[in-house]
Amino acid sequence: MSIDVSRTGSQRHVADIFNSAVAAWAIGAAWEVGALDELRQSGKLDAQEFAARHGLDGPSTEGLFRALAAVRVVERDGSTVTVAAAFDDVYRNRAFVHWLSRGSAELFRQMPSILRTENRTGRFYQRDAAAIAYACRELDALCYAPTFWAAMERARPTGLVVDLGCGSGGRLLDVLRRYPGTSGLGVDIARPSLDVAERDAAAAGLADRLRFVEGDVLRLEPRPEFAEVEVITCFMMGHDFWPRDRCLATLSRLREVFPAARRFILGDATRTSGIPDTELPVFTLGFELGHDLMGIRIPTIPEWQSVFAASQWRLLRTNRIEMTVGEVVFELA
Numbered sequence: 001m002s003i004d005v006s007r008t009g010s011q012r013h014v015a016d017i018f019n020s021a022v023a024a025w026a027i028g029a030a031w032e033v034g035a036l037d038e039l040r041q042s043g044k045l046d047a048q049e050f051a052a053r054h055g056l057d058g059p060s061t062e063g064l065f066r067a068l069a070a071v072r073v074v075e076r077d078g079s080t081v082t083v084a085a086a087f088d089d090v091y092r093n094r095a096f097v098h099w100l101s102r103g104s105a106e107l108f109r110q111m112p113s114i115l116r117t118e119n120r121t122g123r124f125y126q127r128d129a130a131a132i133a134y135a136c137r138e139l140d141a142l143c144y145a146p147t148f149w150a151a152m153e154r155a156r157p158t159g160l161v162v163d164l165g166c167g168s169g170g171r172l173l174d175v176l177r178r179y180p181g182t183s184g185l186g187v188d189i190a191r192p193s194l195d196v197a198e199r200d201a202a203a204a205g206l207a208d209r210l211r212f213v214e215g216d217v218l219r220l221e222p223r224p225e226f227a228e229v230e231v232i233t234c235f236m237m238g239h240d241f242w243p244r245d246r247c248l249a250t251l252s253r254l255r256e257v258f259p260a261a262r263r264f265i266l267g268d269a270t271r272t273s274g275i276p277d278t279e280l281p282v283f284t285l286g287f288e289l290g291h292d293l294m295g296i297r298i299p300t301i302p303e304w305q306s307v308f309a310a311s312q313w314r315l316l317r318t319n320r321i322e323m324t325v326g327e328v329v330f331e332l333a
């Protein structure tokens with residue numbers, strides 16, 4: 001939301017900042033309890049009836065819709081809630097807001113402590129891995145999916161596909177559905193995400209073609225099943241390979257651990273530059289500040305290209321998406 005300070009006055013400006021912050025929590029919650037989807041389908045709902053039907057506290061639910069109304073996502077008339085001007089854009093971008101208010105809330109809450117260099121050792125920040133995985137499925141559909149599937153068509157998988165940093169495993173489920181001859185292996189460091197992945201694979205009836213391994217992609221050791229992998233995918237975690245020396249070592253290790261892999265499809269955000277502070281689009285600010293707080297330096301596209309040139313992987317194609325955080329999909333052989 002852009003705020004015209006001169007028109008609204010600085011007190012209004014402060015209120016808008018505060019209300020937007022509350023609304024970010026409300027958007028994340030409204031998505032999870034199904035209110036955004038119901039409003040999308042019906043255009044309106046009754047807050048009290050919605051609360052009763054979903055076992056939610058009545059006054060809190062009214063307050064949630066009030067927070068959405070404060071930023072013009074909905075309008076309220078008594079307990080009737082109707083979609084308003086900003087609804088469609090918020091619906092489309094809900095995963096970005098959820099990433100901030102649900103997945104990364106603890107990271108930003110700890111900002112005063114994390115800023116202090118003396119505190120930046122060991123596990124100095126926390127995030128909610130399951131909530132991040134929840135948002136990432138949507139972020140993927142919004143940003144990466146068309147480019148990913150075009151790259152997969154060029155890779156034409158027929159055997160075992162490994163997804164590094166697989167989160168809740170949605171990408172592998174989609175791959176298995178699209179390519180009936182394939183099987184999948186998901187690797188992730190976060191047990192909570194793998195629990196969701198295993199549950200979803202069973203619910204989809206694909207558990208017999210899909211396995212999950214808890215492990216650190218930066219320190220993978222060879223395993224018999226890794227030797228069969230023909231296609232590697234890795235989305236929204238490649239920045240964790242960095243800095244440069246570690247990235248080079250990881251690329252080299254992946255080459256050794258997956259000796260039969262003939263294609264590596266790597267999609268991630270890259271560092272943006274030159275956007276004026278007051279014109280930053282949704283997500284960029286939170287994503288880049290969040291990673292600075294975590295001590296993870298997001299590489300630029302030329303930095304990625306230079307490590308590929310120095311590795312055993314050959315860069316076939318750079319697909320620039322650059323929607324909000326310099327999204328790109330590299331195809332490597």
Ligand SMILES: C[S@@+](CC[C@H](N)C(=O)[O-])C[C@H]1O[C@@H](n2cnc3c(N)ncnc32)[C@H](O)[C@@H]1O
Pocket residue numbers: 129132133136137140164165166167168171187188189190193215216217218234235236237240
């Ligand atoms: C932003 S999520 C992306 C999830 C998924 N790739 C997707 O496209 O939706 C990043 C994932 O990478 C995982 N991850 C981060 N660092 C990792 C590491 N060193 N080894 C394995 N998984 C890691 C996180 O636990 C998380 O599930």
